[in-house]
Amino acid sequence: MNSGKRVSLYRRKTAFDVTEQKSSSDQMKILSKFTDEGKKNAETLGIADKRNLSERDICTKFITPALREAGWDEMTQFREEVSITKGPIRVQGKMCNRGKRKRADYILDFIPYVPLAVIEAKRNTYNIGDGIQQALDYAERMDIPFAFSSNGDGFVFHDRTGTSANRETSIALGEFPSPAELWGRYLAWKGLTPESEEIVLRNYHEENSGKTPRYYQVRAINAVSEAIAKGQTRILLVMATGTGKTYTAFQIIWRLWKAGQKKRILFLADRNVLVDQAINNDFRPFGGAMTKLKRSIDKSFEIYLGLYQAITGPEEHQKTFKEFSPTFFDLIVIDECHRGSADEDSAWHEILEYFSSATQIGLTATPKETKYVSNIAYFGEPIFTYSLKQGIEDGFLAPYKVIRVHIDRDIEGWHPEPGKLDDGGEEVEGREYNITDFDRTLVIKERTDLVAQRITDFLKDSGNRFQKTIIFCVDQEHASRMRQELINKNSDVVTTHPRYVMRITGNDPVGQSELSNFIDPESKCPVLVTTSRLLSTGVDAQTCRLIVLDRKVGSMTEFKQIIGRGTRLHEETGKFFFTIIDFRGATRHFYDPEFDGEPVQIYEPSENDPILPPEEEKGTNDNETPTDGGETSSCSNKQSRRKIYVDGVAVERIAEREFSFDEDGREITQTLQYLTRKAVRRRYRTIDDFLMRWNAEDRKQAIIDEMESEGLPITDIVQQLGKDLDPFDLICHIAFDTKPLTRRERAENVKKRDVFTKYGDQACAVLDALLDKYADEGVLNLGDTAVLKIPPFNHIGTPIELVDAFGGKSSFERAVHDLQSALYKKAA
Secondary structure, eight states, X not given: OOHHHHHHHHHHHHHHHHHHTOOHHHHHHHHHHHHHHHHHHHHHTTOSOGGGXXXXXXXXXXXXXXXXXXXXXXXXXXXXXXXXXXXXXXXXXXXXXXXXXXEEEEEEESSTTOEEEEEEEOOTTSOTTTTHHHHHHHHHHHTOSEEEEESSSEEEEXXXXXXXXXXXXXXXXXXXXXXXXXXHHHHHHXXXXXXXXHHHTOOOOOOTTXXXXXXXXXXXXXXHHHHHHTTOOEEEEEEOTTSOHHHHHHHHHHHHHXXXXXXXXXXXESSHHHHHHHHHTTTGGGXXXXXXXXXXXXXXXXXXXXXXXXXXXXXXXXXXXXGSOTTSOSEEEETTTTTTTTOTTSHHHHHHHHTTTSEXXXXXXXXXXXXXXXXXXXXXXXXXXXXXXXXXXHTSBOOEEEEEOEEHHHHHOBOOOTTOBOTTSOBOOXXXXXXXXXXXXXXXXXXXXXXXXXXXXXXXXXXXXXXXXXXXXXXXHHHHHHHHHHHHHTHHHHTTOTTSEEEOXXXXXXXXXXXXHHHOTTOOOOOEEEESSTTSSSOOOTTEEEEEEOSOOOOHHHHHHHHTTTOBOBGGGTBOOEEEEESSSGGGGGGSTTOOOOOXXXXXXXXXXXXXXXXXXXXXXOOOSSXXXXXXXXXXXTTTTOOEEEOOXXXXXXXXXXXXXXXXXXXXXXXXXXXXXXXXXXXXXXXXXXXXXXXXXXXXXXXXHHHHHTTOXXXXXXXXXXXXXOHHHHHHHHHHOOOOOBHHHHHHHHHHHTXXXXXXXXXXXXXXXXXXXXXXXXXXXXXXXXXXXXXXXXXXXXXXXXXHTTTSHHHHHHHHHHHHHHHTTTTO
């Protein structure tokens, strides 16, 4: 701004300050005055009735001229119709659409991307302050200190800094505050000195592509810049995977470098792919000032990017970072800092301590807090956090569905029959093997086959077999077996695309060489990638549409990182959401309060019995190191950790439940099963309450009919699950998580207890046939004498003869009642 404008702006300040001291009653008079003045302004412009103008007309004819008059530069200091969010993506089946985006009518910047105020405009048919709450919503989201509302007659002004005499006041069109006035208030609010302006007023890097920072990136960049301007030297920035941490880091570094505040900068990561992605993409504008660190140190550059492994090691001669003086770097940025940078025993920590005089910024999607490692203890509380949930709600991240597949052996375990031999001809130890053992110490080939088949079925059913997919396995050997099974299941595709399935693990250089092709949206193959941990963090897989979990994930930190592999949107290829298939119960983390981004849908497919999902394993020791070798302990005791390979074991998948979450994290029913659970638990608080009602009702079908009448289609659920389960077992399993029995199992249990001894041979034959009828066909109304007219009862005797065998109808009904009680006795 020129000096003339500055004089004019400060001259206007007096009018503004006087106005804000007005009392509430005075404000009402002012509002009335503004309305009258607004009419006069309209008449001056030749407008007969201002109330007929559109919102855009109000902006063009009244608000924009008021801003110009106040000294705001239209080209550099205010933006109109600014999209703040993209609008959340709503997923319905295979279809999706975007919700309404948040859009501000005006955002006023002191310099580009240093926002001071937001204005919400309304038509003149609205009151002058009707838009202030909407403006405040935007201001709070963007951390903008000043909010305004206008209908063209004047402004309602809200000061979020609390530095004004009145937090909210009204001003005339000609009294809008100048940039200098608001900037002075901003500096006071932030506790910034005039000397700090050199940092906070440094321009962002302008992309030739037209790329601009999103609102939360602006918040992060400005928050870090202001903290450094105030002398803070340890800073933690938390941003969900896929929200542009590297781009944010680049803008922070660019501003500090251009301001001359930080002359030599080190960007550290622990994966080559992270460093290369930064150099080739976001950090490219540094050009010749930038280099990648190698074992041979060149001190002639200003921006250094590198792997910490390249400059340190267990031996002293490997610690090449010490070739730099401890004060060489002014700024160090640590990407994915949750992976050990704050651990006192880690190589990261040694580097950070050596360069302790430098300002250090930790970037992470998942700040790590354990008894051993604390990012917060080292860096301090996060200066800014943008969560997965916020990213999904804003429409910047992809929502996701979850398919939970429960396998009978995972639920029930497996106990080998005596003398069972493994593939090596050795007898398998006779103990119970469970989900913790599978693929870690014991391999059931049929289980691997089932998982590979389910993945293949999903891709075929989706109509797109080229959805890029990451399958997380227990270890590298498991990843190798899974690769082989997937090749066999997809041999038709592999014939024409040999790299359709690849293993990418830490010990497989051929597989690792395909990583760049996997993450490249333009590269068709590989499509299905098996891994253990190598791809769990840091890989920018924009087009990944399917994540498969076939290993336990004990750490919330690692779980969030794995989910982050799919959260990036790629609208050019139609990727708006992704799917997680969970075979190991890892998605239990959704119910942990630490998790902050709920799925839009959870679905548990079934072909056979619905069985209780596995409970959380205690003491699961998932290796969280960035290497990809599975368990570290396997190297120290190979003899005891030898895997056992068996086949000939029947394996099936079971259970089904589907639901989603609302924006507050509450479950929203999506399936018949969950509807049933909710309704039954509302009617019967405990399983004992339900059992009492069930046993008291002679006609069991009456309870089913009652539920059907309330819109709970129990019959449909039975058909959907497709196995010979008693509705009693279905209801108890779905509503109370009990283990179900088949009708055949219930009938056999009654026969084993020999409860018919008091009856004669003909009566016993009837009861035995009733049990078979129940087991085969699921007949619930066993006491209905009409059943005695059909086979096999008509071969035992006539209905009258059969009833008389019990001593009459009442005795027959009592016998059937006792039989039904015996059927459900075990559950009691």
